Amino acid sequence: MKIFNVLMGLLCLMTAPVSGLAQEKIPSKGLAAVSNKGKFEVYEFERHAIGDNDILIETMYASICHSDLHHVHEDWGSEEYPMVPGHEIAGRVTQVGKNVIKFKVGDYAGVGCMINSCGDCNYCKANLEQYCKNVVMTYHAHDQYHGDEITQGGYSNNIVVKDQFAVKIPENAKMDQIAPLLCAGITTYSPLMQSEVKQGDKVAVAGYGGLGHMAVQYALKLGAEVTVFDITEDKRQDALDMGATKYVNVNNEDELKGMDDSFDFILSTIPAMYEPAMYLKMTKYKGDFAIVGLPALDNQPTLTVANFVFLGGRNVYGSQIGGMKETQEMIDFSVENNIYPMVEIIEATPNLVEEAYQNVLDGNVKFRYVIDMKTLK
Ligand code: NDP
Numbered sequence: 270m271k272i273f274n275v276l277m278g279l280l281c282l283m284t285a286p287v288s289g290l291a292q293e294k295i296p297s298k299g300l301a302a303v304s305n306k307g308k309f310e311v312y313e314f315e316r317h318a319i320g321d322n323d324i325l326i327e328t329m330y331a332s333i334c335h336s337d338l339h340h341v342h343e344d345w346g347s348e349e350y351p352m353v354p355g356h357e358i359a360g361r362v363t364q365v366g367k368n369v370i371k372f373k374v375g376d377y378a379g380v381g382c383m384i385n386s387c388g389d390c391n392y393c394k395a396n397l398e399q400y401c402k403n404v405v406m407t408y409h410a411h412d413q414y415h416g417d418e419i420t421q422g423g424y425s426n427n428i429v430v431k432d433q434f435a436v437k438i439p440e441n442a443k444m445d446q447i448a449p450l451l452c453a454g455i456t457t458y459s460p461l462m463q464s465e466v467k468q469g470d471k472v473a474v475a476g477y478g479g480l481g482h483m484a485v486q487y488a489l490k491l492g493a494e495v496t497v498f499d500i501t502e503d504k505r506q507d508a509l510d511m512g513a514t515k516y517v518n519v520n521n522e523d524e525l526k527g528m529d530d531s532f533d534f535i536l537s538t539i540p541a542m543y544e545p546a547m548y549l550k551m552t553k554y555k556g557d558f559a560i561v562g563l564p565a566l567d568n569q570p571t572l573t574v575a576n577f578v579f580l581g582g583r584n585v586y587g588s589q590i591g592g593m594k595e596t597q598e599m600i601d602f603s604v605e606n607n608i609y610p611m612v613e614i615i616e617a618t619p620n621l622v623e624e625a626y627q628n629v630l631d632g633n634v635k636f637r638y639v640i641d642m643k644t645l646k
């Protein structure tokens with residue numbers, strides 16, 4: 270009987286469907302930061318094989334988020350190089366694993382900040398994979414589900430990802446503008462949903478960059494009256510043209526007068542040192558102050574216990590990207606309502622990416638750099 274079972278087992282193994290892809294690693298080429306000084310080089314590497322639940326995406330566009338700069342410059346702790354950044358990725362599906370039904374070859378797909386999670390914890394079950402203790406970030410992470418390989422991001426010609434961590438991009442989407450939604454879009458859409466911003470609410474967006482200019486568009490679409498805070502005069506007209514009621518240059522103290530207790534909802538996307546208590550004071554009693562901007566670890570803004578007590582009754586919370594279900598909702602909402610980032614498209618060369626990083630640091634981009642990955646040589 271035992272021998273029979275063993276023979277049957279062997280027979281099953283021989284006749285079981287073999288994906289044919291399972292063993293083959295995927296050659297990939299990207300633009301990698303080679304040190305924390307922000308120098309980039311063309312870099313060839315391999316991605317894990319396409320598993321039964323995975324898809325292979327040929328990258329069309331990848332955009333530059335300020336978080337990429339934080340990672341490359343080791344603002345948030347030590348990193349490993351070469352590092353291919355990029356967690357705002359849009360492309361076309363070129364292969365699918367045998368269990369995949371969500372995508373077929375030729376579909377548009379997008380990938381954001383994460384590519385896997387445990388699928389089993391309370392966060393995963395609640396569609397909040399970003400808070401799973403075993404989430405795998407799209408780059409600069411060790412992928413425990415694939416032999417601890419180091420993940421590499423979207424400034425590359427392809428990516429392999431579990432289908433659940435890719436969103437469907439509608440065929441009518443503006444592909445050269447959609448990549449930033451995969452991080453800047455969801456990171457701002459999610460707290461606006463969490464705080465249930467609605468028609469007539471007074472909303473403030475602090476930091477009018479890649480994230481901020483998405484937040485303004487979503488808040489306007491929800492019917493809010495929007496005020497923008499930034500540190501430059503260069504973006505005043507852009508904010509008003511976009512539909513903001515008011516633009517405040519926080520470097521001009523006069524403009525800040527009389528604004529306490531003004532807003533139902535404030536979103537801070539600021540990536541550098543600032544005074545959060547100033548925004549907490551501007552939040553109405555029972556209003557929400559949501560924080561998504563994440564400055565360097567050695568340059569962290571603080572709210573004190575006294576701030577919370579003396580400015581009591583206001584809700585302060587932080588928010589990290591959004592889960593995959595909400596990311597899909599955000600993509601569908603954005604495409605349906607023609608909400609896209611304003612982008613500057615660049616070719617995929619080390620020099621141009623280095624220049625773009627400098628411009629983001631200097632505040633010289635309106636509003637997101639998108640790398641055309643098809644131009645990578
Ligand atoms: P950008 O550089 O595109 O935009 C930041 C904006 O904030 C710029 O317009 C900048 O002005 C402005 N700014 C800087 N300092 C101040 C200040 N003191 N007061 C008001 N405005 C200020 O960055 P992103 O939008 O790409 O990212 C913003 C932050 O969000 C980053 O820290 C990033 O890491 C974080 N992030 C967080 C995520 C999350 O899940 N929570 C996800 C994605 C990003 P100027 O351009 O003139 O310098």
Ligand code: ZN
Binds near residue numbers: 334337356452
């Ligand atoms: Zn990002």
